[in-house]
Amino acid sequence: MSLDLLIPFAILLILVIYLIYTRNSFEKNIVSLYEKKFDEWKKHSTIDKEQTSHKELVGLIYKKDYKLSIELIDKSVESQLSRGKFEVTNLKDS
Numbered sequence: 001m002s003l004d005l006l007i008p009f010a011i012l013l014i015l016v017i018y019l020i021y022t023r024n025s026f027e028k029n030i031v032s033l034y035e036k037k038f039d040e041w042k043k044h045s046t047i048d049k050e051q052t053s054h055k056e057l058v059g060l061i062y063k064k065d066y067k068l069s070i071e072l073i074d075k076s077v078e079s080q081l082s083r084g085k086f087e088v089t090n091l092k093d094s
Contacts, residue, residue: 058074
């Protein structure tokens with residue numbers, strides 16, 4: 001009686017092992033295919049990096065009595081200061 005159930009169980013076990021093996025090989029093939037396609041896409045695509053503006057510390061402003069003095073860290077903004085191209089914001093209002 002135990003032999004009657006052993007044969008179908010063995011067939012079922014072999015079938016499960018076969019299906020697991022074929023699924024793993026199929027997944028590996030699909031992953032390698034998509035990796036190749038992704039590498040080809042990276043070669044042929046042009047990615048435009050977005051230019052984002054950010055704040056940069058270029059100087060410090062001090063007040064002594066009634067006079068303001070500006071100490072520049074980056075000399076490239078000196079021309080913008082002399083032309084008056086700057087914006088004044090109040091940090092307490094923000």
